[in-house]
């Protein structure tokens with residue numbers, strides 16, 4: 534069921550080549566947050582600037598399985614880079630869910646030219662509870678006027694500087710709670726939206742995370758995606774897709790941690806008994822591989838369900854929970870296997886460990902995934 538076609542294998546090789554030639558030699562710079570624009574320019578040359586743009590607007594419209602392949606390979610290279618490049622997909626799903634052809638052309642135009650998009654939902658008082666969004670959108674004639682603050686927005690600063698396109702969620706009726714949430718297409722660089730705080734993160738420093746301050750931002754009424762009040766539905770469907778991609782990054786990240794550990798153990802032959810002959814180590818490695826492979830199967834099963842138009846929301850939550858906790862655990866085990874060396878930057882696992890930590894937090898924390906999964910079972 535999960536065999537890759539020839540074109541999917543070619544895609545996998547294309548991304549692997551990119552990772553080997555552009556990510557691995559620059560990991561130190563990437564970790565300093567200094568290499569994002571140059572790297573993105575190289576990425577655009579692969580033809581994969583956004584994976585999900587429909588063919589009708591000039592995109593490559595990859596299926597979910599192919600998107601997962603790309604995200605797994607990028608996650609193997611650097612979870613931060615995968616997150617940053619992935620913003621062009623996360624910020625675009627709302628257009629696939631509710632955008633008209635005209636809105637899709639408007640949104641994908643700049644992104645296909647090689648610019649970053651963004652998805653702006655989270656606020657200081659509205660993370661897990663998206664229904665609490667306090668940013669308002671007031672209708673005045675044939676415009677909406679938006680006011681509020683968004684936080685932790687991936688590539689948000691780039692989307693503004695590059696005058697690209699992003700989706701911003703705001704309430705058109707705060708008395709309605711989550712039913713008053715609406716989604717708007719916003720062009721970066723429009724007066725009324727600017728970058729506030731730029732986050733100095735522990736890991737995934739190959740992506741940018743910023744606050745967006747919105748003050749009297751005027752957008753045309755035609756920027757509304759779907760109808761007023763469709764925002765929650767659009768956001769949740771977007772996150773169902775996004776979570777599969779986060780899980781795919783987790784698989785790549787876990788595989789990388791496993792490979793680093795195996796490589797270390799094979800080379801470590803000093804001492805009374807080489808590590809490769811110690812059962813405590815070899816059993817740990819076996820368990821690490823089993824869990825990476827199990828997560829991989831969940832990811833591609835989720836992609837299969839989505840590509841075959843079967844319900845996948847519940848499965849997506851299971852996959853995100855399992856694959857991201859796997860990545861953190863495998864990175865932790867790899868560091869332990871490497872001993873003190875694992876705690877040094879030279880070992881490389883130190884960065885993988887820091888990067889892996891985000892996976893259980895964004896695009897719905899793993900507590901939220903537990904709520905979704907148990908809610909589905911106990912309904």
Ligand SMILES: Cc1cc2nc3c(=O)[nH]c(=O)nc-3n(C[C@H](O)[C@H](O)[C@H](O)COP(=O)(O)OP(=O)(O)OC[C@H]3O[C@@H](n4cnc5c(N)ncnc54)[C@H](O)[C@@H]3O)c2cc1C
Nearest residue numbers: 652653654655660661685686687742894895896897898900
């Ligand atoms: C690097 C990074 C990139 C991000 N990129 C984006 C982006 O591009 N766009 C965007 O919109 N957002 C983005 N986010 C935001 C991210 O999705 C949110 O931070 C996340 O959803 C959690 O929200 P919160 O931080 O407000 O935590 P809170 O919702 O305040 O949660 C705090 C803790 O309480 C737990 N909790 C909350 N509610 C419940 C509950 N009902 N039951 C059980 N436990 C609960 C949570 O699991 C968590 O452990 C990003 C965040 C980071 C760190």
